[in-house]
Amino acid sequence: MRLTIEGIGKDFPGVTALDDVSFEILPGExxxxxxENGAGKSTLIKIITGLYRPDRGRLLVDGKPVDFTSPRDxxxxxxxxxxxxRNLIPRFTVGENIMIERPPTRNGVIDFDRVxxxxxxxxxxxxxxxxxxxxxxxxxVAQMQIVEIAKALSLEAQVLLLDEPTASITGHEADALFAVxxxxxxxxxxxxxxxxxxxxxxxxxxxxxxxxxxxxxAAGEPISAMxxxxxxxxxxxxxxxxxxxxxxxxxxxxxxxxxxxxxxxFGHKNxxxxxxxxxxxxxxxxxxxxRTELAxxxxxxxxVVSGELRLHGKPVTIPDVPTAIRRHRLGxxxxxxxxxxxxxxxxxRSNVAITVWRRIxxxxxxxxxxxxxxxxxxxxxxxxxxxxxxxxxxxxxSGGNQQKVSIAKWLAAGVEILIIDExxxxxxxxxxxxxxxxxxxITREGLxxxxxxxxxxxxxxxxxxxxxxxxFAIAGTIExxxxxxxxxxxxxxxxxxxxxxxxxxxxxxPAPEAARV
Amino acid sequence: xxxxxxSDSRARPSFLAEQSNLIGLAAIILLFWVLFTSLxxxxxxxxxLFALSRSLAVDVVIGFSTxxxxxxxxxNLAIGSIGVCxxxxxxYLMQTLGLPIPVAMALALLxxxxxxxxxxxxxxxxxxxxxxxxxxxxxxxxxxxxxxSKAQTFNALPPEIAAFGRMxxxxxxxxxxxxxxxxxALIVLFRFTALGREILAxxxxxxxxxxxxxxxxxxxxxxxxxxxxxxxxxxxxxxFRLGAAMPSIGQDWLLPxxxxxxxGGTLLxxxxxxxxxxxxxxxxxxxxRSGLLVMQIGNFWLQLFLGxxxxxxxxxxxxxxxxxxxxxxxxxDSGRRNSGRRA
Numbered sequence: 138m139r140l141t142i143e144g145i146g147k148d149f150p151g152v153t154a155l156d157d158v159s160f161e162i163l164p165g166e167x168x169x170x171x172x173e174n175g176a177g178k179s180t181l182i183k184i185i186t187g188l189y190r191p192d193r194g195r196l197l198v199d200g201k202p203v204d205f206t207s208p209r210d211x212x213x214x215x216x217x218x219x220x221x222x223r224n225l226i227p228r229f230t231v232g233e234n235i236m237i238e239r240p241p242t243r244n245g246v247i248d249f250d251r252v253x254x255x256x257x258x259x260x261x262x263x264x265x266x267x268x269x270x271x272x273x274x275x276x277x278v279a280q281m282q283i284v285e286i287a288k289a290l291s292l293e294a295q296v297l298l299l300d301e302p303t304a305s306i307t308g309h310e311a312d313a314l315f316a317v318x319x320x321x322x323x324x325x326x327x328x329x330x331x332x333x334x335x336x337x338x339x340x341x342x343x344x345x346x347x348x349x350x351x352x353x354x355a356a357g358e359p360i361s362a363m364x365x366x367x368x369x370x371x372x373x374x375x376x377x378x379x380x381x382x383x384x385x386x387x388x389x390x391x392x393x394x395x396x397x398x399x400x401x402x403f404g405h406k407n408x409x410x411x412x413x414x415x416x417x418x419x420x421x422x423x424x425x426x427x428r429t430e431l432a433x434x435x436x437x438x439x440x441v442v443s444g445e446l447r448l449h450g451k452p453v454t455i456p457d458v459p460t461a462i463r464r465h466r467l468g469x470x471x472x473x474x475x476x477x478x479x480x481x482x483x484x485x486r487s488n489v490a491i492t493v494w495r496r497i498x499x500x501x502x503x504x505x506x507x508x509x510x511x512x513x514x515x516x517x518x519x520x521x522x523x524x525x526x527x528x529x530x531x532x533x534x535s536g537g538n539q540q541k542v543s544i545a546k547w548l549a550a551g552v553e554i555l556i557i558d559e560x561x562x563x564x565x566x567x568x569x570x571x572x573x574x575x576x577x578x579i580t581r582e583g584l585x586x587x588x589x590x591x592x593x594x595x596x597x598x599x600x601x602x603x604x605x606x607x608x609f610a611i612a613g614t615i616e617x618x619x620x621x622x623x624x625x626x627x628x629x630x631x632x633x634x635x636x637x638x639x640x641x642x643x644x645x646x647p648a649p650e651a652a653r654v
Numbered sequence: 655x656x657x658x659x660x661s662d663s664r665a666r667p668s669f670l671a672e673q674s675n676l677i678g679l680a681a682i683i684l685l686f687w688v689l690f691t692s693l694x695x696x697x698x699x700x701x702x703l704f705a706l707s708r709s710l711a712v713d714v715v716i717g718f719s720t721x722x723x724x725x726x727x728x729x730n731l732a733i734g735s736i737g738v739c740x741x742x743x744x745x746y747l748m749q750t751l752g753l754p755i756p757v758a759m760a761l762a763l764l765x766x767x768x769x770x771x772x773x774x775x776x777x778x779x780x781x782x783x784x785x786x787x788x789x790x791x792x793x794x795x796x797x798x799x800x801x802x803s804k805a806q807t808f809n810a811l812p813p814e815i816a817a818f819g820r821m822x823x824x825x826x827x828x829x830x831x832x833x834x835x836x837x838x839a840l841i842v843l844f845r846f847t848a849l850g851r852e853i854l855a856x857x858x859x860x861x862x863x864x865x866x867x868x869x870x871x872x873x874x875x876x877x878x879x880x881x882x883x884x885x886x887x888x889x890x891x892x893x894f895r896l897g898a899a900m901p902s903i904g905q906d907w908l909l910p911x912x913x914x915x916x917x918g919g920t921l922l923x924x925x926x927x928x929x930x931x932x933x934x935x936x937x938x939x940x941x942x943r944s945g946l947l948v949m950q951i952g953n954f955w956l957q958l959f960l961g962x963x964x965x966x967x968x969x970x971x972x973x974x975x976x977x978x979x980x981x982x983x984x985x986x987d988s989g990r991r992n993s994g995r996r997a
Contacts, residue, residue, distance in 0.1 A: 438865065462867035471865060480859045482925055491855055491866045494848040503846045546866065 138164055138215055138295035138327065139199050140185070146193030147180055153351055154180040157194070160346045160356040162296060167318060167328045168357070169338040172348035173372055173565040178331055181348065182298055185329075186218045187211035217289035218298040225273045225281055225288075232256035232269035235288045259287040263317045279310035286317065297321065298329045303337060308423045308632075315341050335365050336593070347371040373566055389413040392450070393585045394467075394554055396435075399444035403430035405609045408444070412554065417576065417586045419600030419617070421593075421628055427609035428589045429472060432556045435587075436461040436469045448554070462492060468552035470543045472559035472589070474536070478543050481532030485524060488531050488542050489513045492550035516545040520575060537568030544575060555579070558589040573599055597624045605631040675919045679934045683941055690945035697948045700825040706944045708819070711829035712891050713936035716907050717914025718840060719884035721932050724915055725844070726877045727857040727924025728784030732773060733885040733911055734904030735795035740766040740886030742799050745808025745899025748815075755812060763886045769795055770882015774875035784878075800901060808899040816897030829891050834933070836887065841929045853877050858925025909960050910939045916967045938963070 140162040147155040155177045162168050172178045183189040185196065187205030195202050198214050205211045225234045232249075233240075235256040240247045253269045260267055264283045273281060282302055289297055299318070303311040318328050318341060332338050338345060338360075345363055347355040354371040355363075391414035399408040405427055412418045420428050433439040435446070437455035445452055448465050461467040471477035479488050490497070490509040497512060498504045513527050520541040524534060531542055540560060547555050560576065561569045576599060580586055590596045596603060597617060605612045605628055613631045618624055690697040716733060723730040740762040747758035769791075777787045821828055844850035855863040856873040864870045885904075892903050916922065917938060918931020939960065946956050 436865075457869075458864055459867045459869055469865060471862075476859075477861045477865055480855055480862050480925070482858050483855065487851065487855065491851070491863065491868065494851055498848040502848055503842075504848055504851070505846060550867070 139197075140216070140296050140327065141197035141200070142181075142185070142194070143197060144194035145181070145184060145191045145196070147177075147184060147189060148192050155184075155191075155348075155351045158348070158351075158353050159194070160353065162327045162329060164295065164327050165322055165325045166343040167322050167330055167341055169342035169345040169360075170329055170331045170348070171333075171338060171345060171368065171372060172354075173567070176348040176372070177351040178348055179300075180351075182218065182300060182329075182331065185211065185296075186216060186298065212292050212294070215293060215295035216298070217292055217294035217296070218300060219282060219285040219289060219302065220300050225284060227274035228272055230270050230272055231260070231267055231276070231284050234273055234284060235259060235269070235291050237288075238292060255291070256287070259291045260284075262290060263287060263320070264313075277306075277310070279306040279314060282306070282314060283317065286321075294326070296327045296329065298331070300331045301333065302330070303332065303334065311337070335368060338368070339363075339365065349374055369566060388415060393448065394435075394587075395445075395447040395450075397445045397447075399434070399446060400442050401431065401434035402440040402442055403427060403434060403609065405431055405434065408611055410604055410611065410614070412585050412587055414585055415580050415583055416601050417580055417588050417599050419596045419603035420587060420589045420606060421591075421596050421603050421632075422606035422612075423591070423632060426606045426632075428606050429558055430609070431606070432469055432558055432587070432589060435556065436467055438469075462550055462552070463495070466551060466553040467556075468492070468547040468550055468554070469556045470540075470547065470558060470560065472562060474539050474543060474563075475532075479531045479539055482530055485517060485522065485527040485529055485531055485534075485542055486510060486513050489516060489527075489546045489549050492546050512549055513545070516548055517542075520545050520548075521571075535568070536564045537572060540564060540568075540572055541575065544579070548579065552584070554585045554587070556587040556589070559591065560588070561590075561592065561595060569595075593625050593628070594621065596628075597621055603628060607632055676928070676931055676934060679917060679931065679938065683934065683938050686938070686941050686945060690941070690948065694945070694948045697945060702944065702948060703825045704822055704827060706940060707826040707830040708891075708895050709943065710937060710940040711827060711833040712888050712895070713910050713914060713940050714830075714833040714933050715836060715884055715888040715891065716911040717918075717932045717936045718836060718929075719881045719888060720911040721915040721918075721920050721927050721929070722840070722853070722877050722884065723784070723881045724920050724922060725853050725857045725924060725927045726784075726874050727860070728777065728874065728877075729788065730770070730773065730878065730881045730885075731785065731788040731908065732769070732792035732795055733881065733888075734907040735792040735799070736766050736769045736882050736885040736904075737889030737892075737907060738901060738904035739769060739795050739799045739889075741889040741893055741899045741903050742803045742808070742901060744890060744893055745811065746803070748812060749808045749810050749899075755814060759890055762890060763883055766886020766889070767879050767883040770885070771875060771879040773882065774878030777878065778871040778874050803901060805901045807901065809897075811893070811898060815894055819894035819897055829894060832887075832891070836884070837929050837933055844927055844929065849873070849876065854925050854927070856924075909964060910936070913939050913960060913964050913967065916964070922968070935967075 142161070143159050145155055145158045146153065158177070158181060170178055170181070180189065184191050187208045187210050190204075190206065196205070197203065203210075203214055205214070211217075226237070229237070232253040236252045241251040241255060242248055243251075256269045260269060260283075263286060264280075267276070267280055267283060273284065276284065286297065302314060306314065318330070322328055322343075330338070330342060342360050344357045344359050345355060345368065346353065346357050347368060349372060354374070355368070392411050393414050394412040395410075397409050400406050401408075408431060410418065420431070422428050430439065434441055435455070437457045437460055441454065446455070447453065448467070453465060455461045455465060455467070475481060480491075486506065486509050490513055493512060494504060497508050510527065517524070517527055522534070522538050522541045522545065524538065531539055534542065557576065561572050564572065573595070576586060576588070588596070588600055590599075597619065600617050603615045603617055603624075605615065615624070615627050615631070687697075696702060716737070719733045720730060743765050744758050744762035747753045747761055748755060753761075773784070773788055773791050776791070777784045780787070818828070823831070844854065852863070852868045852873045853876065855866070855868050856870040860870050888907070889903055893899050914935035915927070915932045917935030918933070919928040920926065920932060942959055942963070943956055946959070
């Protein structure tokens with residue numbers, strides 16, 4: 138089935154979300170749709186799947202104009218989407234979820250044997266290992282995606298939209314998913330693949346379309362004609378700035394944090410490392426390798442059960458987070474800004490000053506907003522947080538500015554060691570660079586950073602040394618040469634070395650290190 | 655990013671929106687005053703104004719009692735039980751043990767604070783929702799009090815008690831000034847102290863507060879302790895008003911205790927309180943109760959009215975939080991938010 142997007146435009150009050158967007162999706166191809174946040178990807182997907190109607194232009198299926206007034210119309214035409222928000226019912230079985238739109242019945246009662254038999258048929262096409270009688274809530278996120286794809290297939294989808302399918306699954310699972318995508322493509326389906334991750338797009342797509350500010354910046358370019366730089370410049374409208382972080386002085390005379398054979402309540406074993414003053418120590422690993430948990434154990438939001446942790450040479454035990462912050466000047470920026478990092482409904486002022494309320498209060502425990510402002514203003518200025526006022530609710534800021542507020546609050550607290558967990562997740566490329574520069578700057582000023590990231594280029598751009606974590610243990614330490622190719626290969630080798638555990642899904646795709654950059 | 659333009663323009667009037675909520679509430683109160691005064695001139699008699707000021711004092715303080723716990727995003731269904739425990743303790747201490755009034759009052763307040771602390775402690779330690787814990791403790795405290803007191807009213811209290819209850823400053827009861835004084839103290843707490851800010855931070859996002867070094871458990875326990883002390887204060891105000899310590903006090907507090915803060919703009923979800931709003935909310939409740947009384951419309955109608963008003967207030971709260979959420983959702987979700995707006 139050929140889907141033609143012809144001169145599509147869509148307006149919202151005050152803004153043009155999409156303007157004259159045209160390209161074609163062909164059967165038997167994987168078509169990547171890229172663009173920064175706000176470039177119009179979501180709006181376009183909503184138009185293709187019948188959630189929105191375009192204000193201008195039209196959609197054609199096999200050359201015939203179609204007019205979708207609801208998602209049902211799109212599904213009937215053979216277009217299904219697997220969204221980021223899962224649309225499965227957790228307490229229903231896999232089979233029930235797949236067949237939910239049109240369950241087979243006998244005498245007016247659902248015939249469950251046939252539900253499972255039918256569901257099995259579709260599931261076997263992509264992943265025979267999932268049992269149709271398992272309740273969906275027991276599945277992993279990756280398996281849920283497979284079930285959603287099976288459901289789309291059961292609806293005879295010819296065009297399958299995958300919206301950020303790898304956002305919350307591990308590298309192994311992504312490989313398995315890509316294998317499924319390739320198989321479906323080879324069977325003649327059209328796959329539209331929406332992703333932020335360049336490496337992934339380069340590895341899996343046949344063609345790529347890039348949106349920028351609601352307009353087409355690249356329409357269906359064959360991936361062989363593109364490279365990382367070209368895609369990025371299409372997305373941001375200029376060349377990607379080359380990271381210049383390698384100039385930091387690597388004075389390793391002062392060790393600020395030293396872990397020796399740590400074991401934690403989360404199950405870490407034999408974790409040893411040294412963090413030096415002014416250093417960025419990377420902590421790389423797959424999702425589930427235990428990186429975030431290690432951070433939590435270090436800051437007292439979990440327990441170190443054996444081994445020794447030394448800060449500035451002195452052995453310490455950290456019973457809780459306030460102690461970590463106040464006594465040991467150790468802070469943590471969570472990967473989940475919205476749920477754990479910031480108080481979205483509260484103003485920038487409180488979000489930054491929260492770490493120092495106790496310190497700036499008078500002897501009677503009183504604080505005025507003026508005292509807080511005096512503390513917060515210089516930091517907000519220094520970090521160039523873009524906001525009309527520090528009374529602005531943090532939830533109203535962009536992701537990049539939110540992250541700057543997170544950093545500001547730890548600078549306010551005067552931490553000496555900062556653990557930063559996935560600093561640029563959900564942040565667009567332009568702002569990413571600004572955050573990277575900021576992290577570089579604070580370490581030049583003497584802060585030591587333990588950087589957790591799943592973003593390989595970010596890790597190689599920022600870290601001085603990289604600890605590779607696997608299964609709650611340190612698999613090795615690599616000195617960063619700042620050269621992407623050999624570094625990424627070395628890291629992946631450490632991650633996969635000795636990992637004999639079989640993935641639940643077939644692994645025919647290339648490992649991520651094959652990503653061309 | 656392009657889609658966030660409308661959200662920015664909507665974001666501006668948030669401060670005005672908060673104030674307009676209070677102004678709107680004041681307008682509604684005024685409307686009821688005009689209505690009741692025109693229908694029943696006795697409504698503004700000095701006698702009724704005095705009675706109204708006394709019951710307003712109690713409504714304000716039980717509103718505060720719930721408000722400080724709402725600040726943490728929790729609730730306290732045991733305020734009536736804590737109140738009556740303090741009431742009966744004060745009666746026992748004064749009438750049976752013959753302790754001086756200030757000592758008995760202080761001990762009763764301490765008991766209230768202790769029972770609130772107990773709630774907070776169990777909630778933090780068990781990690782169970784405050785709704786369930788305080789539902790259980792409400793029954794537990796009430797049962798314990800009934801067993802110990804055999805539900806006997808203490809009606810031979812020192813005469814100074816009733817005298818103070820009848821005392822007038824102008825045409826207002828001094829109890830009202832006590833309530834307003836507590837309100838002033840709460841404003842200081844939530845606006846100008848580290849502790850108050852910590853309580854609000856814990857209510858808005860406990861996890862984020864915790865990772866920022868806020869002792870969240872302590873903040874919750876303190877809020878519940880304060881709630882207990884305030885519930886006890888409300889109970890003691892009733893002792894002054896009635897001149898007796900009765901085991902039936904507190905049973906009808908739950909509805910008005912939620913009405914006052916919620917009408918006043920305190921978020922049920924936690925993280926934001928309005929002390930002035932709570933006072934106005936209580937004022938509306940007291941006005942309606944008093945008006946219906948003066949017009950000799952029965953208590954049944956009062957229940958119906960208060961129920962309706964709470965429902966309306968909760969709808970308003972729901973609308974406000976949806977509105978606040980939409981405003982605060984980052985640019986990232988602009989597409990999704992648009993779909994919400996269109997739906």
